[in-house]
Amino acid sequence: MNDPCAHCEEMMQPYLDHVLTDAEMAEAERHLDECEPCRRRYRFEESLRVYVRKAAAEQMSPELRRKLAALRIPLE
Amino acid sequence: MALAGTVDHVDAEPEEAQRLAAEARDRVRFEEDALALSDQVYRVARHIANSREDADELVQETYARAFRSWRQFQPGTNLRAWLLRILTNLNIDRGRRQQRAPQMQPLEANDYFLYDRLAENGDGVSDEDRVVERLSQDDIVAALSAVPHDFRDVIVLVDLGDFSYQDAAQILDIPVGTVMSRLHRGRRILKRELAESALEEGT
Numbered sequence: 001m002n003d004p005c006a007h008c009e010e011m012m013q014p015y016l017d018h019v020l021t022d023a024e025m026a027e028a029e030r031h032l033d034e035c036e037p038c039r040r041r042y043r044f045e046e047s048l049r050v051y052v053r054k055a056a057a058e059q060m061s062p063e064l065r066r067k068l069a070a071l072r073i074p075l076e
Numbered sequence: 077m078a079l080a081g082t083v084d085h086v087d088a089e090p091e092e093a094q095r096l097a098a099e100a101r102d103r104v105r106f107e108e109d110a111l112a113l114s115d116q117v118y119r120v121a122r123h124i125a126n127s128r129e130d131a132d133e134l135v136q137e138t139y140a141r142a143f144r145s146w147r148q149f150q151p152g153t154n155l156r157a158w159l160l161r162i163l164t165n166l167n168i169d170r171g172r173r174q175q176r177a178p179q180m181q182p183l184e185a186n187d188y189f190l191y192d193r194l195a196e197n198g199d200g201v202s203d204e205d206r207v208v209e210r211l212s213q214d215d216i217v218a219a220l221s222a223v224p225h226d227f228r229d230v231i232v233l234v235d236l237g238d239f240s241y242q243d244a245a246q247i248l249d250i251p252v253g254t255v256m257s258r259l260h261r262g263r264r265i266l267k268r269e270l271a272e273s274a275l276e277e278g279t
Contacts, residue, residue, distance in 0.1 A: 009187055013260060017234075019241070043204040044191040049235060051208045052266075055216035056236055060118040064132050068114055068139050072107045075100055 008038045106146045120237040138163040161247045190267040219269035227262030
């Protein structure tokens with residue numbers, strides 16, 4: 001038995017990475033249009049990625065920035 | 077013709093000086109371009125390294141090496157990827173990738189278990205953005221650092237650093253297929269770690 005939701009799940013990561021072919025993309029979207037649970041899960045995965053990115057973004061310290069600039073090789 | 081010959085002769089010395097001046101200009105531009113990318117390099121380095129202190133050192137070593145070997149960079153190619161390649165190599169050379177024991181637990185069979193777990197504890201909350209917010213920033217940083225290095229490096233480059241699969245493959249010197257499989261597995265490991273911390277907090 002071919003489970004469309006299982007197939008949709010397999011396409012989720014490549015879909016969000018934008019590496020599906022146009023035909024696969026259209027196939028995923030056709031299923032998402034009619035399947036709310038899959039749609040929710042895709043949306044969750046997408047917001048998770050954005051959230052992880054934001055949470056993981058740390059600024060370097062001003063001190064490190066100064067140290068990096070000081071590593072430049074002086075002109076003779 | 078005689079005139080041109082004279083000019084050539086007169087310019088022999090300045091030509092060398094001009095060459096040196098042009099090289100100095102190229103080098104200054106290289107250094108400025110590299111420094112302009114330092115925020116982006118740091119953002120990736122922070123999670124490739126095991127701690128903030130390690131990341132600071134790693135980024136300094138990377139820039140010191142980049143400034144010394146700037147001639148090896150081919151103008152017009154991806155400078156950010158070039159810097160990250162130096163950084164990941166240094167990280168391996170310095171033995172900073174203390175490898176944890178390989179993860180023996182089997183991974184969840186599907187990609188949705190984190191969502192399912194968070195959603196089932198969520199009093200019927202239906203907004204996916206709010207479901208995500210049940211995870212704290214600390215949960216995420218801790219979960220990332222719990223992902224073994226081989227997987228984490230790929231996640232950090234692709235998901236935090238916006239590198240393509242191809243760039244990540246070049247930076248880490250592994251085939252693109254390996255990038256894809258590590259990414260796939262790594263994201264599941266990350267979600268398992270997040271699910272565990274969410275569960276511990278009883279949220």
